[in-house]
Amino acid sequence: MPEAIWITFAFALGLIVKAVGLPPLVGYLAAGFALSAMASMTGVAVEATAVLQHIAHLGVLLLLFTVGLKLKLRAIVRPEVIGGSLLHFAITCLVFAPGLFLLLDLDWKTALMLAIALSFSSTVLAAKVLESKRELRAFHGRVAIGILIMQDLIALVVMSIAAGKSPSEWALLVFGLPLLRPLLFRLLDASGHDELLVLLGLLLALVVGGLGFEAVGLSSELGALIFGAMLANHPRSQELAKSLWSVKEIFLVGFFLQIGIGGLPDQQALMFAVVAGLVLPLKGLLFYFLLLAFRLRARSSFLTSLSLTNYSEFGLIVASIALPEWLIPLAITVSISFVISAPVNRFAHSIFEKIGHHIVRFESQKRHPDEQPLSLGDTRILVMGMGRTGTATYDWLLPQQAKIMGLDSDPAKAENHRLQGRNVVFADAEDTTFWEGLHIPSLEAVVLAMNDIEGKLIAARMLRKLDFKGYIVAHTMYSDEAEKIRDAGADEAYLTMSETGVALASHLMDQPGLQEARQTQSTTSDTAGST
Known part of the structure; x- marks a missing residue:
């Protein structure tokens, strides 16, 4: 029963890394690679079965749905979000693509697709880290999530082009989704506070958002995110997010396990991942200076950039469609970035306190409206x-x-x-x-x-x-x-x-009846004392 082995390894290594102060997700990644190593040494086949792949996909959908529940769409349509994400994507591709073309002797199409895959940051990791620190609604958290959503939309466009597919004519129905908001609000009000609330969240994230968007040729991830965002202004949206928390966490374990079980890398793949890890700080620096250009303060730019200094699972999805031969090297690259980014983000505020006086001099004299x-x-x-x-x-x-x-x-x-x-x-x-x-x-x-x-x-x-x-x-x-x-x-x-x-x-x-009883008891006690 492979599920029993997965659970055992995930729990054991998750517990170990938590004991040394790292997020458990690093242990789940390590568990996947440990399973792959065990398979190579013993000859026993350990692979990501259809069940694990399905669980991993459900975890990502639920994560994006709960992120959507905490989003205000008006906060995404901001210059620093749209401009920062598009400029970072363009500059990264312009720098990485020629470098990969020259260093790895690749054709231009492969080099460009690799550059695109490396330009994205991890929505799963960043959202999980920000959520664990309760910073999703802080200014830097909202900017980071907004940029990640823009990157996800870019990734969806790239995947559609690479796959040679286009949405069906039924996809136009998506523009009518805001008309469903009153109905969704009524359903949320009628669901109560127990299991029906959880089932409603699963229905919207996995069925209506996930399968519904796939049926019209759109991304299921985008569907889950949109349906979460449609409920973000409801007074009970955070209650719904909390009710889905445990289910989402369990399914996300499958996502991190799946990355590691994909296989052990060869020497060339390891070298690629190490070099990509070494240039990872450049990704964060580019985000930092771009955000400063949009008048964010040094602290907000630093915290946002640190959240985005990693490589994305969407890069793996792009590779699975356009560059299947590069899937394992990119999986190792993403894993190394997670191992680096997760613990660093945990100490983000302490790091800024130590280096803030050195980097604050780069910020603009003009302040962003939200940072006056x-x-x-x-x-x-x-x-x-x-x-x-x-x-x-x-x-x-x-x-x-x-x-x-x-x-x-x-x-x-x-x-x-x-x-x-x-x-x-x-x-x-x-x-x-x-x-x-x-x-x-x-x-x-x-x-x-x-x-x-x-x-x-x-x-x-x-x-x-x-x-x-x-x-x-x-x-x-x-x-x-x-x-x-x-x-x-x-x-x-x-x-x-x-x-x-x-x-x-x-x-x-304070109730009148109890006040009278208390006064009577007090009078009786006083009389008894006098006697």
């Missing part, structure tokens, strides 16, 4: 993170303190709050350059209501570094995180669920 400097003015209470907890905190405090401000790292969310009458502005608490120019003359208290622990730790440390003497309070799900937040400088960090229980109990005791 911020002044708190006469604000006395600051709420950082305007999700459900931050919004509830803001609304409760507003009648008692009018000079209150909210910050959020999602410009669209900040705009929605402003439309509802709240004083909320865009700012990223993890941006060290934001803290460097911050002036807080009247600030008395700060509420840390961001989702991620890293953002709270950075905010608490930076506030104390600015000699802020006021009160800092935060919430968290776990007691060990609460201790870290206090050590970083917060006065107090409360456990979310414990405080929820206290709030429920206080609401309960």
Whole structure:
């Protein structure tokens, strides 16, 4: 039973790499190559069966669907996204194609197709890394995902040309999909909170988006992404994404296993992969300077570029259609880029803190509209993170303190709050350059209501570094995180669920009947004490 072997190797190596601080996906890649090595030594055939290939494909579709759920399409149609992706693609092809032609003695068509395959960055890896750090909605995360979507669209065009296929006339129906949004919203509302919600997500991602788009000659990946994006503005879109999380993660294990099981490389393939790995930093540098040209700050450009400094699984798909003889070398190349990119991205913020003062001098004096400097003015209470907890905190405090401000790292969310009458502005608490120019003359208290622990730790440390003497309070799900937040400088960090229980109990005791019973009990106790 090959599935039992896959699961055993994936779990064992995933656990090992996690223990040394690497993302488990690196272990899943290693498991695939370990299976290939075992097959070559023992003579026992280990190959990517149709079942594994299907599971891998489902994992990619579900990942793209959940990415779509977190996307705002208006954030994609931006100069830095469209311009950055197209310029990077063109420059990479113009540089790589002649180099491959001369160094490897290839014909021009093969050299160009290889250059195209190497120009793409991994949607799977970047989305997974950004999601794990809860940065998909941060400014740099949205720019990175937008560029990846543009690259995926370019890859779909290239694959269609290489395969000599064109969409059927029925593909024009795609332009009518926005008319289905009210129906999709009603289905999501009617699905409840249990298994029907999961089934709805699977139906839209795999059946309607996946098979539906394939039936009209379009990419199933594009279909899954589009149907996710159509639901992005629904209030329950994030609940749907969370309900699909475990299913998506399991299926993605199959994707990474499939890459490794594809076969062990020969010496020439290894040399190609090593050289491609050595030039990988050039890919990130090109992204960095292109994004700076579009007026992004050094930090945003650096974090976005680091997310995109890898090679893409779409390159393997392009190769499987146009360059099948190059599939294994490209698979090793993609795997090496994953091994390099995943751990580096984990420490992206720490790396920028160390080298930021060297590279910040390249940024433009003109700032991107979403990265304008911020002044708190006469604000006395600051709420950082305007999700459900931050919004509830803001609304409760507003009648008692009018000079209150909210910050959020999602410009669209900040705009929605402003439309509802709240004083909320865009700012990223993890941006060290934001803290460097911050002036807080009247600030008395700060509420840390961001989702991620890293953002709270950075905010608490930076506030104390600015000699802020006021009160800092935060919430968290776990007691060990609460201790870290206090050590970083917060006065107090409360456990979310414990405080929820206290709030429920206080609401309960505010009921008239229970108040009377409590007063009667108190009177009886006083009488007994007097007696």
